[in-house]
Amino acid sequence: MQKKRPNRNGQQMRGNPHAHELIAPQHLSDVLRILADEPNEWTPIAGGTEIMVAHAAGRLTSKRLISLWNLSDLRFISSTPDNISIGGATTFAEIRRSATIATHVPLLAQAASWIGSIANQSRATLGGNLVNGSPAADSSPALLAYDAEIEAISIRGTRRIPYASFHTGYKRNALAPDELLYAIHIPLRFADHKQYIRKVGTRRAMAISKVALAATAQLQSKTIQEIRIAAASLAPFPTRLHRTEAALLNQQLTPEAIQFARTALLSEAAPIDDIRSTASYRTRVAVNLLEEFLTSLIQDRPA
């Protein structure tokens, strides 16, 4: 006799709006105070493109939500000659409209255009994409390749976290329970770097990434002076490919070096089989993307 199974009605959706509280304090300081007073009680919601999907599916466990959507303090794009700062509640539509971002951090502009669809881009926020922390997050590889920094904020003040250290596990990050992601800072030192980004999805639009690669590299007469390579969906969170970078740093760009880099990537890629794709596909395509990037460097042309 089979033991009692929970009645899996996961095929039936719909959360109950009566079961959730949602508040929208007018000022960031009020939000921070509430988060400090009642840690782990309130879940921040920005554009809601993830949270509302969970709610619709009856999977939203948080009963108390606090809206960041209207906080102008969190929505900005500002730049100095050395740095671009983007507020956590900035939408991908706003990122795409920014001439500064298009010029100075084009990989991020590209990644923004791959988020969902136009309607998703007008609501999904950069902060939300990072805090949600999917290993397939569209904006992450670009930010890793640009050596971005997270600025966290709480009632206790602000602090900086290298984005490369932000994700600490599958859908876990370094924010304290009372902290928000205030801004992402990107140093503007990649103008003379070769840049590459490619996302591989199930179709040309509205596709969750199966694997993605972003890279920045500075060369001097065919030798790699600096290199950053980042990937989505090769690990429990978006990650830099440190072994692959190490295999290439200070190396002459030759076919042998590319082979060495491929081997390094194979040793550190740890994708999984899931509903969208297979580990072997992700691995092999990641290697192909790497090769596409490195070959473009050798041939000194865009990939």
Place this chain on the structure above:
Amino acid sequence: MSEPPPTRIVGTAAPRKEGVDKLTGRARYVDDIKPANQWHGATVRSTIPRGIIRSITYPPHIPWSEFAIVTAADIPGHNHIQLIIADQPCLADGRVNHCDEAILLLAHPDKHKLREAVEAIQIEYDPLPAIFTIEESERQDPIILGADNLIKSFLLEKGSVDEAWPQAAHIITGEYRTGAQEHLYIENNGVIAEYSAESGVTVWGSLQCPFYVHKSLMAVFNLPEDKVRVIQTETGGAFGGKEDYPSTIGSHAALLAMKSGHPVKLIYDRMEDLAATTKRHPSRIRHKTALDANGKLLAMEIEVCTDGGAYSTLSATVLSRATLHSTGPYWSPNVRIHARSWATNTVPYGAFRGFGAPQAVFAIERHMDVIAAQLNIDPVELRRRNFLHQGDQTATEQTLRDPVILDQLLDRALTESGYYAKRKHFAKQNLTSPIKRGLGIAAFYHGAGFTGSGERYLNSLAGIDVTTDNKVRVLVSSTEFGQGTNTVLSQIAAEAIGIDYSDVIMAPPDTGIIPNSGPTVASRTVMVVGRLIQRASLQLVETLRAETGPGSNNGAQTFTREEFFAACEKLRAAKGEVQSLCRYEAPPGIFWDDTTYHGEAYGAFAWSVQLAQVAVDTVTYSAEVEEFWSVQEVGRVVNPVLAGGQIEGGIAQGIGYALYEKVLLRNGHMANNQMTNYIMPTAQDVPPIHVYFEEIPYTHGAYGAKGIGELPHDGPAPAILNAIHDATGDSFTEIPLLPEDLMLQLATQPVEAEASV
């Protein structure tokens, strides 16, 4: 090719009859309707693929007395859904045979409380061994249906294949597989039902066949014809997915209405619709083909197997059409086809645009290219040598009495696409490019209308009447769900009578008002039902002429618009109503034997050649269709905008079928039952599609029209896989063909060993 007779409205781009309502948001789909005192309905479904229901527990924290609860025990009539064989229960009674099978129903005025109640119910099962593939079913252990797991089998023979093998210069075999495909209509299944002891059952809903639902409800409720009423609401896409399923959801809502004493709205959300409703039958088709030294067919032996799911539903008829399309548009003196539909513990498969033909055409058209490669003959040339011609006999020994212009269709496809020049160019380009390009062809026919004696059996009745405010009303049970029924039938009536398109309206699709002109399936609506409308219209004009006497319209042969309506008023004064109905008449000389599968399978065939240009990216292993051409001979194009739209839409679905759409089953449950994980092509994925019509009027179709709704879905998948073969040299024989599958052949070395470029 004869010129069609000149027409004023047929052949023009009359604007969609219900178009303004759809464009302004005024069109009312079932979820837009909110009856007073409505309750919401929900379904509790099996979480295992096969087993005995040991117990159902209703935990005490839910106030069950507030709910209407329906189980099989509540069914007043028969606990089955009336289709072909009555083996599918309306509600599971003691045992389940597939995941997501409906066990019980709940209704409540508050949809959130309803949700909690559904989640709370606890069901205990004693699971039984379950099977999920054709191969597992063929092993016949366990037996899950009948004595041998077989839903249906046929044997079709022409000549003697056994005598042909020894004479063959070549014998080529191949095995081809197609996966399940989900309709993904953007509007989910949904109905509203009411019940009263006085009037019986009324169901409104998103559906294709009001009389199918009507018949089912009569059986479930044990009610006479006039105590059941079914009304179609504006329907947001169907493609066959709302041919039989509405009988199930309609019965469920009606049972809840009966139990609760309230109107009940039962609408599925996307996850439930994906998991629990019908999809296209998966198939495995094996070919063994004998050819002479010149590549001419001597014999075709074909084994057609489909996976029917847990109950028989429509599997027998899908198998039939698959069988009759499996030899392709080719002449072979000897044919043997074994066809079998096997039962598995999965959600029963059902009708989907093409109805067995996409599966069959995929196999034969991919097989032709496989043969061409092995014989080293150009695949275009191989087809030409074997095309059917007018006067030839098909596999069922039906003589093709109407012209067959496959060569011309092929010529046009080759010319419009620039096929030969492109292939030459691609062959060179592919040597160095990481993107490999190729072109592929598919040639095929689609039999219009019901197979064999089907139309006679349907015995359709349709016609027109005239209202007191001078509107001609089309009386049909043929429904609109985007394909243009309302528009083309109105065009036909207006043409035949000699009035304006705007003078014609459609009678509401309400079984209390309309005659039964048969189901809206099988590409029969314009050809068969349109013909009835044409005849009924002409019949009314004749009647008016007789009633109003000669010379009453100045001796003219035809009425003017004004004269027509005046004559109608005279007739109404004399007879009380103005109506003209016609019953289906089979074209003469049609003979079909259901037991031997011989004779005239279809009254008419539409013919097509499609051509795909595909690009395969060797970095990502993804294949994309870059451009597509479709040439079809369809008898008569009644409305070029609507006809073109049907071809384009069918091709887009066929592209999805080939390259994007995969149903992932885990333990018989659809694991990817969300739109984010069931992938259909978006606006950025569809290629430019070029559509060209040829017209050879079919005598027995309305104004010469043949059916076209399903035709365009038959060709894209084999054309695309043939193009991939052309591009890469690798042969793929199974769809959906995803990048993960392409990688297995394209990436020939282990990833560790691959040398860089």
Place this chain on the structure above:
Amino acid sequence: MSNWPAITFNVNGESHTVSVPPIKRLLDVLREDLHLTGTKEGCGEGECGSCSVRMNDELVNSCLIPILQASGTNIQTVEGLASSEHLHPIQQAFLQCGGAQCGICTPGMLMASTQLLSHNPHPTLDEIREGLAGNLCRCTGFIRIFESVIAACATDAKEEAEPERTANAR
């Protein structure tokens, strides 16, 4: 539950105030509370676009917006396109070119099209594809939808698809 705080917003030029749970979806508020059933639900997860509306001059999926976050915004739905006398040029183009078949994706598709054209009056075909990529149509294969958008550009209609205060808005 009238103890929910009141939320006020504009739809098609008319002001509305509702007292509903703040996380209630904008889609449901439009359909249930305002009885504007032109906006449809196809998937509930922001994938199909049949719930698309324009909010403060951005295209959004109304199934993903909690009504509290729509407070104070200007929303346009399909009901706000046509005037009382005639169709909006984009609707006229869809009618002529066959851009609507079953019609269920059509309201969202019209919203996406008007959003696109309001910012890019003469888009290329690629730009049209991108602008509509979030709206799934299962019937047309998109071809005649593209033609409809192109035809709407060509009519040289300068009409901005502004929310209209007319008898037509229900």
